[in-house]
Amino acid sequence: xxxxxxxxxxxxxxxxxxxxxxxxxxxxxxxxxxxxxxxxxxxxxxxxxxxxxxxxxxxxxxxxxxxxxxxxxxxxxxxxxxxxxxxxxxxxxxxxxxxxxxxxxxxxxxxxxxxxxxxxxxxxxxxxxxxxxxxxxxxxxxxxxxxxxxxxxxxxxxxxxxxxxxxxxxxxxxxxxxxxxxxxxxxxxxxxxxxxxxxxxxxxxxxxxxxxxxxxxxxxxxxxxxxxxxxxxxxxxxxxxxxxxxxxxxxxxxxxxxxxxxxxxxxxxxxxxxxxxxxxxxxxxxxxxxxxxxxxxxxxxxxxxxxxxxxxxxxxxxxxxxxxxxxxxxxxxxxxxxxxxxxxxxxxxxxxxxxxxxxxxxxxxxxxxxxxxxxxxxxxxxxxxxxxxxxxxxxxxxxxxxxxxxxxxxxxxxxxxxxxxxxxxxxxxxxxxxxxxxxxxxxxxxxxxxxxxxxxxxxxxxxxxxxxxxxxxxxxxxxxxxxxxxxxxxxxxxxxxxxxxxxxxxxxxxxxxxxxxxxxxxxxxxxxxxxxxxx
Ligand SMILES: Nc1ncnc2c1ncn2[C@@H]1O[C@H](COP(=O)(O)OP(=O)(O)OP(=O)(O)O)[C@@H](O)[C@H]1O
Numbered sequence: 001x002x003x004x005x006x007x008x009x010x011x012x013x014x015x016x017x018x019x020x021x022x023x024x025x026x027x028x029x030x031x032x033x034x035x036x037x038x039x040x041x042x043x044x045x046x047x048x049x050x051x052x053x054x055x056x057x058x059x060x061x062x063x064x065x066x067x068x069x070x071x072x073x074x075x076x077x078x079x080x081x082x083x084x085x086x087x088x089x090x091x092x093x094x095x096x097x098x099x100x101x102x103x104x105x106x107x108x109x110x111x112x113x114x115x116x117x118x119x120x121x122x123x124x125x126x127x128x129x130x131x132x133x134x135x136x137x138x139x140x141x142x143x144x145x146x147x148x149x150x151x152x153x154x155x156x157x158x159x160x161x162x163x164x165x166x167x168x169x170x171x172x173x174x175x176x177x178x179x180x181x182x183x184x185x186x187x188x189x190x191x192x193x194x195x196x197x198x199x200x201x202x203x204x205x206x207x208x209x210x211x212x213x214x215x216x217x218x219x220x221x222x223x224x225x226x227x228x229x230x231x232x233x234x235x236x237x238x239x240x241x242x243x244x245x246x247x248x249x250x251x252x253x254x255x256x257x258x259x260x261x262x263x264x265x266x267x268x269x270x271x272x273x274x275x276x277x278x279x280x281x282x283x284x285x286x287x288x289x290x291x292x293x294x295x296x297x298x299x300x301x302x303x304x305x306x307x308x309x310x311x312x313x314x315x316x317x318x319x320x321x322x323x324x325x326x327x328x329x330x331x332x333x334x335x336x337x338x339x340x341x342x343x344x345x346x347x348x349x350x351x352x353x354x355x356x357x358x359x360x361x362x363x364x365x366x367x368x369x370x371x372x373x374x375x376x377x378x379x380x381x382x383x384x385x386x387x388x389x390x391x392x393x394x395x396x397x398x399x400x401x402x403x404x405x406x407x408x409x410x411x412x413x414x415x416x417x418x419x420x421x422x423x424x425x426x427x428x429x430x431x432x433x434x435x436x437x438x439x440x441x442x443x444x445x446x447x448x449x450x451x452x453x454x455x456x457x458x459x460x461x462x463x464x465x466x467x468x469x470x471x472x473x474x475x476x477x478x479x480x481x482x483x484x485x486x487x488x489x490x491x492x493x494x495x496x497x498x499x500x501x502x503x504x505x506x507x508x509x510x511x512x513x514x515x516x517x518x519x520x521x522x523x524x525x526x527x528x529x530x531x532x533x534x535x
Contacts, residue, residue, distance in 0.1 A: 001463070006347045012039075012040055012104075013040075013073075013075045013076030014037045014038055014039060014040065014073065014075070015038045015040040015041075015042075015074070015075060015168070015169050015200035016036070016037075016038040016061065016072070016073070016074060016092075016169055016200070017036070017037050017038070017073040018034055018035060018036045018037075018057070018060075018070065018071075018072055018073075019070055019071045019072075019073070019419055020034070020035065020037055020069060020070035020071065021033070021034040021035075021060060021066050021067045021069070021070035021071075021072075022034075022067060022068050022069040022070055023053075023056050023060055023068055024068050024455065025409060026401075026405075026409075027401035027402070027405065028401055028409070029075075029224050030052075030053045030056040030224055031053045031056050031057050031060070031067070031224050031225070032223075032224040033069075033225055034053070034057060034070070034221070034224075034225060034226050035226055036057075036219050036226060038169070038200055038202060038217075039074070039200075039216070039217070040198065040200050041192055041195055041196075041198050041199070041200060041219075042200060042204075042216040042218045043195055043200075043201045043203065043214055043216050044200070044202045044215065044216065044218075044219065045202075045203055045204075045205060045211040045214075045215035045217050045218045045219070045232075046058070046202065046203070046204050046205075046218075046219050046221060047204075047205060047206070047208065047211055047218060047219070047220055047221070047240060047244055048220055048221035048222055048244055048441070049222065049244050049245045049413075049441040049442075049443055049444075050399065050411050050412070050413025050414050050416075050417070050439075050440055050441045050444055051265065051399040051410070051411035051413065051414050052221040052222055052223060052224065052244075052411075052441075053221055053223075053224040053225075054204045054221055055173065055204070055411065055412070055435060057221070058094065058171050058202070058204065060072075060257045060272075061087070061092060061171065061202075062084050062092055062094045062171060063082065063083050063084045063085070063086045063087035063092075064076045064078070064080030064083075064084060065394075066080075066081070066082070069390065070175065072089065074090075074092070074169075075168075076092045088162075088165050088166070088167070091166055091167055091168035091169060092167065092168075092169050092171065092265055093162025093163070093165060093167025093169070093171065094170070094171040094172075094173070095155070095158045095159060095163065095171070095172045095173065095175065096158075096173055096176050096180075097173045097175075097177060097439075099154050099155070099158055100158075100160065101154060101157060102146060103145075103146045103147040104145075104146070104147065105139055105146055106142065106143055106145055106146065107129070107141060107142045107143065107144050107149075107160075108121075108125060108126055108129060108142035108143060109121075110146055110157060110161065111121060111125070111129055111142070111157065111160060111161050111164050112125045112164075115164060115165050118164065118165070124478075126142045128164065129142040129160065129164065130142065131473060132160055132163050132164060133160060134159075135197065135310070135529065136159075136190065136193050136194055136197060137161065137189070137190060137193045138156045138160055138190060139153075139156065140153070140156050140157055140160050146343045150183075150301075151178050151179060151183065151299065151300050151301070151342070152179060152183035152186055152187065153177070155175065155178075155183075155187065158188065158325065159190065159194075163199075163328050166211075168198075168199055168200065169199070169200040169201075169202065170194070170199065170200070170201050170202070171202045171203070172201065172202070172203040172204070173203075173204050174203075174205055174206065175187060175202055175203055175205070176205060176207055176210055176441060177438055177439065177467060177468075178181065178300060178467050179467070180299060180467070180469065180500075180502040180505055180506070181469060181498050181499055181502040182503070182506070183375075183503050184210060188210075188214045190408075191214060191505045195216075199520050203215075206439065206440070206441055206445075207213065208237040208240045208241060208442065209237050211232070211240070212232045212236075212237060212240070213232075214244065215232050216232070217229060217230075217231070217232075217304065218230040218231075218232055218235070218240070219519055220240070220243045220244055221283075222243070222244065222245075224297055227243060228243050230243065241442050243377065244441065244442065244443075245441060245442060245443035252445075252449050252470055252471045252473075252474030252475045253474045253475075254293070254474065254475060254477065256451065257291075257376075257477060258291035258292075258456055258457045258459075259289050259290075259291050259292040259354065259477050260289055260290040260291050260292075260459070261289065261290055262290040263287045263288070263289055263290075263323075264288055264290050264324065264325060264429055264430050264461035265287070265288040265309075265311070265322070265323070265324055265430050265461055265463070266286070266287050266288075266321075266322070266323040267284050267285055267286045267287075267320065267321075267322055268283070268285050268311060268320055268322075268323070268411070269283050269285055269286070269319060269320035269321070270283070270307070270317050270319075270320035270321070270322060271283050271284075271286045271317060271318050271319045271320055272303075272306050272310055272315060272316075272317055272485075273318045274316055276352035279485050280303050280306045280485050281303045281306050281307050281317075281484035281485045282303070282321070282484070282486045283486065284303075284307060284320070284482075284485075284486070284487055285320075286480070286487065288430070288461045288462070288463055289461060290459045290460055290461055291456055291457065291459050291460070291461070292456070292462070292477045292478065293295075293452065293456055293462040293464050293475055293476050293477050293478075294461075294462065294463055294476065294477065294478045294479075294480070295462065295464040295465075295466070295472045295473075295475065295476030295478070295479045295480070295493070296463070296464070296465050296479075296480050296481075296482050296487075297466075297469065297472050297479060297480070297481050297482070297491070297501050297504070297505050298465075298481060298482035298505055299483075299484065299498060299505050299506060300467065302482050302483055302484055302485065303467050303482055303484065303485035303486075304434075304482055304504075305347055305434075306485075308347065308432055308434060308463075308465065310322065311337075311342075311432060311463070312337060312342070312344055312432060313329070313332050313333050313334040313336070313337045314334055316331070317330055323431060324337070324340055324341075324342065324429070325429065327340065335370065337370070338367060339370060339371065340429075341427075341428050341429035341430065342424075342428055342429070342430045342431070342432065343423035343424060343426075343428035343430070343431040343432070344367070344423055344431075344432045345419060345420055345423050345431070345432065345433045345434055345435075345436050346419075346434055347435060347465070349412075349415055349419055353415070353416075353419045354366070354407040354415055354418070354419060355407060356406065356407050356408035357407075357408060358406060358407060359403065359404045359405060359406055359407075360389055360393075360400060360402075360403040360404070360405060360406075360407060360410070360418065361382075361385050361386045361389040361399075361403045361404065362385070363366065363389075363390055363407050363418065363422070364385045364386075364389040364392070364422055364444075365380060365385050366422075367422075367424065368386065368426070371426060373385060373387065373388045379454075384475050386403060388425065389403040390403060391421075392418060392421030392422060392425070393418070393421075394414075394446065395421060396417040396418065396420060396421040396444075396451075397417065397443075397444065397447065398410070398414050398417045398418045398421070399411070399414050400414060412439045413439050413440040413441055413444060416436075416437075416438065416439055416440050416444075417440065417444055417447075419446075420436060420448055420451065421513075424451060424455060427458075428460065429459075429460070429461065430460070430461045430462070430463075430476075431455070431460055431461070431462045431463070432453070432462075432463050432465075433462055433463065433464050433465070433466075434465045434466075435465065435466050435467060435468070436448055436452070436464070436466070436471075437449070437468065437471060438466075438467070438468070449471075449474075449475060452475060459498075464476060467503060469497060469498035469501050471497060472493075472501070473493050473496060473497075473498065473501065474493075477493070478490070478493070479491045479492075479493045479496070479501075480503055481504045483504075483505065486488075488504070488507075489504050491504065519533070
């Protein structure tokens with residue numbers, strides 16, 4: 001399975017060559033003697049379990065970290081980067097997982113922001129954007145307002161932004177985590193064009209089948225070091241999983257139903273208005289029963305975040321009621337809702353999940369500051385919180401030197417495992433799980449799915465939001481599609497395919513698959529002032 005990177009075997013120097021890269025953090029060797037050669041004009045995937053050292057390596061290549069040992073060569077020339085601007089000067093660009101675009105600005109303004117010196121901010125800049133968009137088949141219109149664009153288009157703007165700055169090698173950090181299947185296909189088409197035009201792409205991903213479909217070369221990192229290079233033409237997803245974590249490829253599935261008649265959470269006609277008075281959650285009625293996982297599929301930005309915030313008491317519904325068992329919680333505070341037995345795995349773990357600068361054990365207390373074992377009456381119970389943090393670290397396989405390191409020192413996937421451990425503790429009655437396995441490796445994915453299955457069997461009611469459609473289909477007892485704030489269709493999770501679900505999410509309807517349209521007919525076309533192209 002070991003091979004030399006592809007790329008024609010010409011004498012052309014490697015686009016990027018990392019030799020003997022070692023990067024240490026206090027108590028951790030994040031990268032140890034890593035060698036990677038990326039051939040020009042190829043797509044090179046980096047895979048590995050959570051905490052394997054992928055992000056650290058990419059941050060080093062992008063000038064955000066300085067390696068303790070080792071060298072970086074760009075097209076044959078040794079470089080030393082002190083900051084991302086050095087990396088950009090050498091043609092390295094990076095698209096982060098969280099897009100860094102301003103909604104209230106146009107595409108043009110977003111692209112030129114910080115790079116005004118290249119082509120100014122006017123006609124020349126617009127022409128350059130149009131030229132790049134045409135050359136790389138990105139279909140980006142410089143005059144569109146950012147907030148009118150969907151996720152796939154935003155990602156293309158991010159790619160164009162780095163091309164505009166002269167990138168010849170583009171690093172993408174888990175680019176497909178936020179995309180529906182159709183958008184993934186489009187992105188991969190874009191990557192193929194970039195490649196054809198001689199650019200090089202390095203991307204990090206946990207989705208092994210996608211890696212196999214688009215990459216020319218794969219480097220597997222395990223515990224900080226390169227353990228293999230794999231040829232996607234001769235490697236299976238199962239073999240890759242084995243190389244990464246030494247385990248099997250997990251499948252999200254629920255097996256037998258545990259749904260009871262007892263409704264745990266009920267939403268009745270819940271509507272939320274935006275500041276402009278437009279409904280962002282529109283008359284949502286939904287019951288979630290004991291032992292049931294209810295999934296909601298939707299393209300990001302269709303009201304799912306606001307719905308969660310309403311349930312968690314972070315936003316107020318304009319009308320409708322939310323009932324948790326026998327309590328009307330519509331106007332309760334977040335703290336009170338949590339105390340009543342609601343767990344919350346947030347969408348954005350950095351905003352709502354962890355305090356990055358606080359040690360792990362203090363993060364155990366976060367959101368649980370009125371309950372055992374973190375507290376004892378009015379006092380923080382330090383030994384209790386510490387002991388429970390140790391339990392979570394062991395039970396959820398959180399890779400960390402100890403519980404005194406700050407959360408920021410953990411890899412993204414390990415932060416996520418810690419949050420899940422914390423939110424599942426204290427036996428919640430109801431759990432809001434937003435993208436529970438986002439950014440976690442295949443080994444941890446299977447552990448999280450197992451935790452959810454066990455909790456469901458014990459009677460937990462779950463609201464599941466996920467951009468991973470396989471997860472949503474496999475783990476839901478009941479599955480709804482949300483579009484512009486409305487539940488527009490219900491799909492049968494035992495027969496619907498990710499492609500069918502994906503097209504329902506974009507408003508193209510849910511053909512076959514035992515689905516039916518919810519509410520009044522033609523719900524999909526009712527809010528015409530929204531983001532569709534009209535093309
Ligand atoms: N700023 C930091 N300070 C201390 N330790 C760090 C820091 N950044 C990363 N680490 C540690 O380095 C190791 C590698 O982390 P890294 O984020 O590179 O992993 P990863 O492969 O990207 O993981 P994931 O798939 O979870 O994102 C981990 O043990 C992590 O805890």
